[in-house]
Amino acid sequence: MVSDETEDQLLRRMRAADPAPLAPPSAPSWIPDLMEATMSTVPETGPTSRVRRWAPALAAAALVAAVGGGAYAVLDDDREAGPRATPEASTTTLALPGGGGAVSSSSCVQFDVEFLRAMPIALSGTATEVGADTVTLEVDRWYQGGDADVVRLANFDPTNSSLDGFVFEQGQRYLISASEDGTVSFCGFSGPWTASLAAAFDEAFAS
Amino acid sequence: MDLVNDRPSTSREDRFTGLAQVVADPVQRYLVRRTDPDTAQDVLADTFLVLWRRLDDLPHDDPVPWSIAVARGCLANARRAARRQQRLVQRLGQQPRDPGQPVLDDADLHDALGRLPEQDRELVQLWAWEQLAPQEIAVVLGVTPNAVRIRLHRARAKLAELLDVRHEDDGAGQEQVKERRRW
Numbered sequence: 001m002v003s004d005e006t007e008d009q010l011l012r013r014m015r016a017a018d019p020a021p022l023a024p025p026s027a028p029s030w031i032p033d034l035m036e037a038t039m040s041t042v043p044e045t046g047p048t049s050r051v052r053r054w055a056p057a058l059a060a061a062a063l064v065a066a067v068g069g070g071a072y073a074v075l076d077d078d079r080e081a082g083p084r085a086t087p088e089a090s091t092t093t094l095a096l097p098g099g100g101g102a103v104s105s106s107s108c109v110q111f112d113v114e115f116l117r118a119m120p121i122a123l124s125g126t127a128t129e130v131g132a133d134t135v136t137l138e139v140d141r142w143y144q145g146g147d148a149d150v151v152r153l154a155n156f157d158p159t160n161s162s163l164d165g166f167v168f169e170q171g172q173r174y175l176i177s178a179s180e181d182g183t184v185s186f187c188g189f190s191g192p193w194t195a196s197l198a199a200a201f202d203e204a205f206a207s
Numbered sequence: 208m209d210l211v212n213d214r215p216s217t218s219r220e221d222r223f224t225g226l227a228q229v230v231a232d233p234v235q236r237y238l239v240r241r242t243d244p245d246t247a248q249d250v251l252a253d254t255f256l257v258l259w260r261r262l263d264d265l266p267h268d269d270p271v272p273w274s275i276a277v278a279r280g281c282l283a284n285a286r287r288a289a290r291r292q293q294r295l296v297q298r299l300g301q302q303p304r305d306p307g308q309p310v311l312d313d314a315d316l317h318d319a320l321g322r323l324p325e326q327d328r329e330l331v332q333l334w335a336w337e338q339l340a341p342q343e344i345a346v347v348l349g350v351t352p353n354a355v356r357i358r359l360h361r362a363r364a365k366l367a368e369l370l371d372v373r374h375e376d377d378g379a380g381q382e383q384v385k386e387r388r389r390w
Contacts (some may be wrong), residue, residue, distance in 0.1 A: 010331075014316070122276060
């Protein structure tokens with residue numbers, strides 16, 4: 001058993017090493033600025049509206065095909081092997097996080113322009129096909145990181161109930177951001193196209 | 208004292224401002240203790256976005272542990288995002304600590320904390336730095352207060368052993384030390 005003395009010693013030693021030891025005498029002066037920034041960033045939603053969000057991305061198989069100029073074939077299309085003479089619709093494959101795992105969505109932020117800006121891949125596209133485990137998007141705009149006409153989202157489990165988020169529906173337009181290895185980002189960094197999310201994408205990738 | 212939920216007709220802005228007055232500083236210090244200043248600032252902003260969105264989920268009693276729970280989740284997200292960015296650039300081995308973790312002046316303590324499993328480290332930090340009671344720690348971690356008491360007890364014991372804690376004025380020597388280690 002840890003004696004009381006040892007516990008006291010431990011407490012004193014920990015407190016002596018506290019990286020943030022001093023509390024201000026009154027509320028810090030940066031609070032009003034932070035409040036202002038917060039309340040002006042997110043359009044107010046009613047208490048009853050439930051915005052569905054994805055859970056944080058879990059480890060996933062990255063299935064990125066070449067991104068960028070010209071007609072690169074999709075990984076799973078056996079007929080194609082490398083660039084073609086006459087480019088048809090170029091396709092890129094991105095990966096959705098697979099598998100379950102109880103991940104709480106309670107700590108997801110809706111979006112954060114700074115994090116979004118860090119995403120090397122971002123696009124807007126409409127779902128032309130929603131399959132058993134893939135979603136095909138016809139890209140209408142690349143914000144960053146590619147220029148393929150079609151993007152396929154692979155490793156998609158529509159029955160995954162741990163993902164408290166949006167669903168892919170044919171004909172719906174989406175904003176998608178992904179990391180360098182092709183893993184689609186969730187927690188509000190991707191989602192059905194809305195004016196506010198599009199505005200965030202505009203702001204993030206403005207330059 | 209319920210600063211936040213006094214009058215149902217209070218505007219969201221007012222309720223939020225009231226919340227901020229109470230939790231902004233504890234949340235900021237929670238983050239500063241666990242990551243580098245830039246990340247702390249970013250995650251603080253993330254946390255407040257979530258608190259703003261989830262204002263109606265706020266518990267009616269002390270909002271600080273709940274707000275810290277949100278910050279903890281946002282920090283985890285930020286770390287995950289950072290790891291994803293790094294993954295192709297370098298193969299990271301098992302890192303015992305988050306690279307952004309502040310380095311303590313007490314090098315032995317820093318080292319010992321680094322060697323604790325993550326949940327044990329968090330328990331000891333919430334106990335010693337945030338000075339939360341077990342029922343408050345329970346809110347932060349999403350477990351029962353009883354589980355907190357048991358695990359915290361064990362975590363402190365592990366830390367003490369790693370630090371090889373000795374009684375300061377120990378004149379009796381080895382015997383007394385041996386006695387104390389039997390936990």
